[in-house]
Amino acid sequence: MGSVNPSIDLAHDGEIAVVTIDNPPVNALKHEVRAGLIEAFQRVKNDAGVKAAVLACAGRTFSAGADISEFGKPRRSPGLIEVIETIESVGKPVVAALHGTPLGGGFELALGCHYRVAAPGTRVGLPEIKLGLLPGAGGTQRLPRLIGPERALQLIVSGNPTPVEELAQDGVVDAIVPGDLRQEAIAFARKVLSERRPLTRVRDREDRLSAARADAGAFTRAADASTKRARGLRAVPACVESVRNSFEKPFDEGQARELALFMELLTSEESRAQRHIFFAEREAQKVPDMPAGSKPRDIRRGGVIGAGTMGGGIAMNFANAGVSVTLVETAPDALDRGLATIRKNYANTVSRGGLSQEEMDRRVGLITGTTDFNALADADFIIEAVFEEMGLKKRVFAELDRIAKPGAILATNTSTLDVNEIAATTKRPQDVLGTHFFSPANVMKLLEIVRGEKTAFDALATAIALGRRMAKVPVVVGVCYGFVGNRMLHLRSVEAERLILEGALPQDVDAALTEFGFPMGPFAMSDLAGIDVGWRIRKGRGERAEISDTLAEMGRFGQKTGSGYFRYEGGRTPVPDPEVEKIIIDASNRLGIQRRTIDSQEILERLIFPMINEGARILEEGIAYRPGDIDVVWVYGYGWPVWRGGPMFYADQVGLGYIGDRLAHYAARSGDKALEPAPLLARLAREGRGFAENKSEDKAA
Numbered sequence: 192m193g194s195v196n197p198s199i200d201l202a203h204d205g206e207i208a209v210v211t212i213d214n215p216p217v218n219a220l221k222h223e224v225r226a227g228l229i230e231a232f233q234r235v236k237n238d239a240g241v242k243a244a245v246l247a248c249a250g251r252t253f254s255a256g257a258d259i260s261e262f263g264k265p266r267r268s269p270g271l272i273e274v275i276e277t278i279e280s281v282g283k284p285v286v287a288a289l290h291g292t293p294l295g296g297g298f299e300l301a302l303g304c305h306y307r308v309a310a311p312g313t314r315v316g317l318p319e320i321k322l323g324l325l326p327g328a329g330g331t332q333r334l335p336r337l338i339g340p341e342r343a344l345q346l347i348v349s350g351n352p353t354p355v356e357e358l359a360q361d362g363v364v365d366a367i368v369p370g371d372l373r374q375e376a377i378a379f380a381r382k383v384l385s386e387r388r389p390l391t392r393v394r395d396r397e398d399r400l401s402a403a404r405a406d407a408g409a410f411t412r413a414a415d416a417s418t419k420r421a422r423g424l425r426a427v428p429a430c431v432e433s434v435r436n437s438f439e440k441p442f443d444e445g446q447a448r449e450l451a452l453f454m455e456l457l458t459s460e461e462s463r464a465q466r467h468i469f470f471a472e473r474e475a476q477k478v479p480d481m482p483a484g485s486k487p488r489d490i491r492r493g494g495v496i497g498a499g500t501m502g503g504g505i506a507m508n509f510a511n512a513g514v515s516v517t518l519v520e521t522a523p524d525a526l527d528r529g530l531a532t533i534r535k536n537y538a539n540t541v542s543r544g545g546l547s548q549e550e551m552d553r554r555v556g557l558i559t560g561t562t563d564f565n566a567l568a569d570a571d572f573i574i575e576a577v578f579e580e581m582g583l584k585k586r587v588f589a590e591l592d593r594i595a596k597p598g599a600i601l602a603t604n605t606s607t608l609d610v611n612e613i614a615a616t617t618k619r620p621q622d623v624l625g626t627h628f629f630s631p632a633n634v635m636k637l638l639e640i641v642r643g644e645k646t647a648f649d650a651l652a653t654a655i656a657l658g659r660r661m662a663k664v665p666v667v668v669g670v671c672y673g674f675v676g677n678r679m680l681h682l683r684s685v686e687a688e689r690l691i692l693e694g695a696l697p698q699d700v701d702a703a704l705t706e707f708g709f710p711m712g713p714f715a716m717s718d719l720a721g722i723d724v725g726w727r728i729r730k731g732r733g734e735r736a737e738i739s740d741t742l743a744e745m746g747r748f749g750q751k752t753g754s755g756y757f758r759y760e761g762g763r764t765p766v767p768d769p770e771v772e773k774i775i776i777d778a779s780n781r782l783g784i785q786r787r788t789i790d791s792q793e794i795l796e797r798l799i800f801p802m803i804n805e806g807a808r809i810l811e812e813g814i815a816y817r818p819g820d821i822d823v824v825w826v827y828g829y830g831w832p833v834w835r836g837g838p839m840f841y842a843d844q845v846g847l848g849y850i851g852d853r854l855a856h857y858a859a860r861s862g863d864k865a866l867e868p869a870p871l872l873a874r875l876a877r878e879g880r881g882f883a884e885n886k887s888e889d890k891a892a
């Protein structure tokens with residue numbers, strides 16, 4: 192309990208006042224904190240006995256920013272800008288004492304102080320861009336005054352936290368102080384007083400702006416690069432404009448414009464979508480029926496079976512999380528190939544500057560390759576990534592059941608096989624689950640955790656915890672063919688193939704999706720993944736996909752053979768190919784399909800609405816717990832543009848009534864019953880509601 196209000200304390204150490212924010216867990220700047228800070232600094236100002244002040248935070252971090260649960264609500268005065276103005280005009284030096292992760296509004300608050308000292312390892316940043324916003328409490332105006340506009344723009348559009356050690360030379364912090372932070376900050380304040388340093392506010396500093404004023408070209412070039420990478424993110428050009436104002440306009444004007452831009456973004460669809468994903472990502476880790484207190488099991492050692500495409504990447508994930516891992520293969524040559532690929536991947540990251548050689552060596556050192564299955568006996572979490580064949584997987588799990596220690600988690604990376612059937616080959620189905628990584632497994636963030644019928648809660652909790660340690664985004668899903676992501680993707684692929692047979696070309700189909708905001712369309716994606724993969728699977732099942740299989744039979748497997756749906760002239764850029772056009776037109780003729788012009792609206796609807804429809808079925812069946820889980824799967828696993836919030840969020844924006852009508856229309860025209868509106872979608876559409884408003888109490892039993 193603070194002396195000013197429950198969140199704010201004001202204490203004194205001689206002539207130094209110490210204002211402490213105490214609002215666990217991260218000292219978010221909720222209304223009570225803001226009001227308490229104004230009150231505390233007014234007292235500091237009016238107390239003649241106080242000569243300087245320290246602003247510190249209790250707990251694990253200096254304020255990590257705004258309380259974003261206040262975002263959708265009416266703004267309550269005082270705002271953060273008023274708090275910062277009060278501190279700046281207190282007439283006495285104020286020293287911010289930073290530790291942990293001062294982010295967003297928290298970092299802006301620190302920039303409003305006259306000095307900043309930080310504990311070693313403190314990381315500062317302005318992550319607003321990740322919510323589709325820009326820093327709205329002077330961050331775009333003050334940071335350029337400390338580190339120059341170009342560097343400030345870089346930090347603001349990356350949104351990533353940066354260690355203060357990298358910024359100390361630029362004056363973001365005045366000192367890095369090992370030892371007791373509060374005492375060091377007080378000592379620093381005393382030093383400022385004894386040296387009679389002038390009381391300079393960051394807003395009045397001009398020296399770092401002069402270079403940009405003299406040559407705005409460098410800033411423009413940096414800005415152009417950022418905007419180009421931004422693909423549809425409105426917040427990026429807003430950041431550019433605002434940072435430019437820092438050297439082109441007086442401070443007050445720049446700050447007023449910054450606030451106006453912030454308010455515009457706050458009410459934009461893009462930011463709403465990004466905030467939805469921010470919350471959905473956190474929510475997705477909660478299993479609704481998991482009893483409180485389900486504790487993850489201890490993971491000291493990992494195991495991976497199969498050192499192929501996926502197994503190698505998964506072993507890297509263990510090493511990246513600092514967990515030593517045993518990688519098992521059938522034969523020494525396959526093992527050597529797998530280990531060599533791992534080393535090559537790490538070496539690439541080192542050469543790009545993403546990892547030090549020392550760190551690479553440490554991680555490679557955590558991976559032990561072997562052809563001896565018994566080496567898995569001491570592993571706590573074993574992930575199987577062998578070929579996608581049920582018989583083989585069953586043999587592997589029976590063997591694991593014999594070897595693995597009691598309580599070890601036995602996971603399969605299968606994309607399509609029934610996890611319950613695999614679990615049933617063991618005497619411990621409670622310890623079996625799916626960990627469905629995405630390719631490349633060491634890069635892609637999404638991790639579908641497949642919950643089997645008998646999977647124990649603490650086994651699930653362990654998989655979620657491990658996923659987070661691996662810096663993945665875990666989403667718990669149920670058992671079905673393709674789980675959430677691939678099951679929906681399948682409908683898109685079917686429709687993409689139909690579209691080209693009916694009259695569109697691969698480049699038209701892909702363009703509809705890239706214009707929507709995907710990094711690539713379905714055909715460029717097939718070329719990247721390899722057209723032969725689906726062809727082999729279909730051959731095994733006696734199925735056929737007209738165009739795709741024709742291309743595969745010609746050896747056009749995609750990027751790896753230099754041609755697929757497109758041609759690749761040495762690079763990765765897909766080039767439309769007249770030969771493919773001819774193959775498609777011939778196929779249409781052969782099948783007696785009258786080709787017609789298909790506009791981009793129809794292409795988009797036919798690619799996306801059936802996926803949404805399948806998402807509705809997935810919800811009805813309880814394969815996903817929440818519409819937001821499906822959105823997270825698509826944003827982190829398939830490149831759905833984050834500023835469109837995922838398929839289910841998007842569906843609610845478009846309106847389920849419209850989507851239902853269009854689906855019914857396409858179903859009637861094609862005769863494909865799978866396109867008929869799913870019962871949940873149809874019901875919500877009738878009721879004029881969206882997926883987000885489908886509360887659990889009125890879900891069908």
Ligand SMILES: NC(=O)c1ccc[n+]([C@@H]2O[C@H](COP(=O)([O-])OP(=O)(O)OC[C@H]3O[C@@H](n4cnc5c(N)ncnc54)[C@H](O)[C@@H]3O)[C@@H](O)[C@H]2O)c1
Pocket residue numbers: 496497498499500501502519520521525575576577578579580583587604605606607627628629630
């Ligand atoms: N490739 C993808 O994009 C992707 C994505 C998600 C999931 N998956 C799934 O991951 C699994 C592995 O796929 P992949 O693409 O890495 O296959 P892959 O063919 O690249 O690798 C499989 C490896 O397993 C090894 N292996 C086979 N039997 C073994 C045994 N008994 N013991 C030890 N090692 C054995 C093989 O030698 C091979 O190196 C499959 O279930 C697949 O469906 C693949």
